[in-house]
Amino acid sequence: MGKSGDLRTLLFQFKPDFSNQTIQASVVQTWQFAKADTFTLFVGEGLKIDSLKHPEGFTWKRNGKKISCSVDSAGRYTIQLYYSGKPIAAKNPPWDGGLVWRKDPSGKNWLGVSCQGQGAYTWWPAPLDHLQEADTVEFTAVYPSDLFFKGNGELVHNWEYGNLRTTTWQTTYPINLYNITVNIADYEHFSEKLLRADGSELEISYYPLRVNLEKAKKQFQQTIPMLKCFENAFGMYPCSNDGFSVVETAYAGMEHQGAIAYGNGYKDGYGGADYSGVGILFDFILIHESGHEWWGNSVTAMNPEDFWMQEAFCTYAEMVYVNCRFGAQAALKYINAKKRLVDNIHPILGKKDSGIDMYTKGALMVHTLSAFASTNEQWEKVLKDFAVSMKFQKVSTEMLVNWFSANLEGVSPVFFYQYLTLAKPPILEYYVRKTESGFVVKYRINNALQGFEMPIFWNSSEPPKRTICNGSWQEFTVSGLEEPSPDSTQTYFLAAP
Numbered sequence: 062m063g064k065s066g067d068l069r070t071l072l073f074q075f076k077p078d079f080s081n082q083t084i085q086a087s088v089v090q091t092w093q094f095a096k097a098d099t100f101t102l103f104v105g106e107g108l109k110i111d112s113l114k115h116p117e118g119f120t121w122k123r124n125g126k127k128i129s130c131s132v133d134s135a136g137r138y139t140i141q142l143y144y145s146g147k148p149i150a151a152k153n154p155p156w157d158g159g160l161v162w163r164k165d166p167s168g169k170n171w172l173g174v175s176c177q178g179q180g181a182y183t184w185w186p187a188p189l190d191h192l193q194e195a196d197t198v199e200f201t202a203v204y205p206s207d208l209f210f211k212g213n214g215e216l217v218h219n220w221e222y223g224n225l226r227t228t229t230w231q232t233t234y235p236i237n238l239y240n241i242t243v244n245i246a247d248y249e250h251f252s253e254k255l256l257r258a259d260g261s262e263l264e265i266s267y268y269p270l271r272v273n274l275e276k277a278k279k280q281f282q283q284t285i286p287m288l289k290c291f292e293n294a295f296g297m298y299p300c301s302n303d304g305f306s307v308v309e310t311a312y313a314g315m316e317h318q319g320a321i322a323y324g325n326g327y328k329d330g331y332g333g334a335d336y337s338g339v340g341i342l343f344d345f346i347l348i349h350e351s352g353h354e355w356w357g358n359s360v361t362a363m364n365p366e367d368f369w370m371q372e373a374f375c376t377y378a379e380m381v382y383v384n385c386r387f388g389a390q391a392a393l394k395y396i397n398a399k400k401r402l403v404d405n406i407h408p409i410l411g412k413k414d415s416g417i418d419m420y421t422k423g424a425l426m427v428h429t430l431s432a433f434a435s436t437n438e439q440w441e442k443v444l445k446d447f448a449v450s451m452k453f454q455k456v457s458t459e460m461l462v463n464w465f466s467a468n469l470e471g472v473s474p475v476f477f478y479q480y481l482t483l484a485k486p487p488i489l490e491y492y493v494r495k496t497e498s499g500f501v502v503k504y505r506i507n508n509a510l511q512g513f514e515m516p517i518f519w520n521s522s523e524p525p526k527r528t529i530c531n532g533s534w535q536e537f538t539v540s541g542l543e544e545p546s547p548d549s550t551q552t553y554f555l556a557a558p
């Protein structure tokens with residue numbers, strides 16, 4: 062489906078009624094069109110459009126869950142939709158999303174949203190996600206004054222009158238529609254500053270529930286070291302003017318831009334658990350969701366089928382963090398533990414959901430990609446160049462594949478398509494034969510696509526022998542007594558000796 066028109070600004074007014082989980086709201090949408098065109102807004106279950114104000118040259122028709130819109134010439138169109146009702150409440154956020162109505166431990170109201178899977182239209186009239194980003198979002202909430210609203214970006218104003226409060230947040234960086242968020246709860250606020258490599262300061266803000274303030278102060282000590290690692294590896298935090306914020310949510314987490322949703326219970330690992338032996342050293346949700354500020358929010362998948370790149374590179378970012386904080390051995394152990402969570406049942410690029418593989422297998426593919434570089438420094442530079450050159454861009458799989466093929470020697474597009482379009486990873490077939498003075502090793506990738514090549518290291522000598530494997534039989538000889546075996550930790554393949 063093609064994209065028609067560009068969404069420029071969104072201006073929300075939002076009033077929740079906690080007693081019956083309904084909302085009353087409006088959104089002003091400014092669209093830019095290069096020619097006469099049509100587009101569709103979707104309206105989620107339980108929402109009613111009370112009115113739609115529009116300029117001349119704009120027509121619309123409500124058709125069930127859709128509002129079919131058309132503009133009769135090029136230009137800028139600003140429409141205002143008033144909507145109300147009881148939108149879908151999330152059953153199992155963040156996976157099965159919608160508005161999240163909860164009570165905090167002291168019985169106070171706590172509202173959030175998570176709609177990455179379903180789409181923003183579950184709670185406001187919106188175009189389908191992944192076809193649009195907005196350039197500017199301003200979000201005003203009106204709500205009981207004993208609570209506080211944290212949205213995306215910078216605080217514009219915060220007024221209290223009687224028992225109501227009106228708070229406005231604004232971001233002027235491009236933002237995916239599923240990242241637009243509302244968090245209203247009895248929040249505490251504390252902040253600190255990160256002194257960055259270029260001498261500037263980044264404002265860091267935290268919004269834990271009031272009851273969790275002390276836990277948050279302790280747990281979020283991980284934030285500044287993490288941001289230093291990520292800025293060093295992927296370039297400056299993209300939305301600098303907005304500052305970086307973490308907001309406590311009633312669900313595990315989400316990469317809401319400039320307002321990272323955090324619900325990991327102030328525990329390390331994933332809710333206190335870990336399978337790698339390394340992950341327990343840090344707060345998985347804090348590190349993973351923050352990694353999305355670079356991989357997802359800044360470098361954004363162009364189409365739904367490109368979405369794997371956000372999760373693959375963000376999962377790889379966890380390894381980058383481990384390497385930065387705990388060293389190369391821990392990082393290698395961490396990334397290799399991801400193998401336990403690869404299914405290899407459906408291709409990542411395919412009609413069927415590959416499930417967790419776009420995270421784990423995707424990250425293992427990036428790890429394998431790094432082995433094409435001749436030094437760590439070269440790989441670190443290539444990865445950072447990619448993040449910086451694609452900053453705030455929508456990137457397709459093809460763009461990504463071509464970029465790395467042009468910027469990392471030995472890499473060709475088929476390297477990526479081997480991992481992305483086949484259910485199984487590369488399968489290494491090899492034979493080792495003893496000779497008088499050592500060994501002969503014959504090897505090939507037996508499910509290689511035409512033109513596929515990957516580095517494989519062999520344990521036998523110091524330094525380990527590095528071979529470039531493809532679909533053809535090759536061989537090498539080594540002297541010595543130790544029988545060579547492929548090193549499965551440096552690159553990702555299955556071995557069939």
Ligand SMILES: [Zn+2]
Pocket residue numbers: 349353371372375
């Ligand atoms: Zn993620």
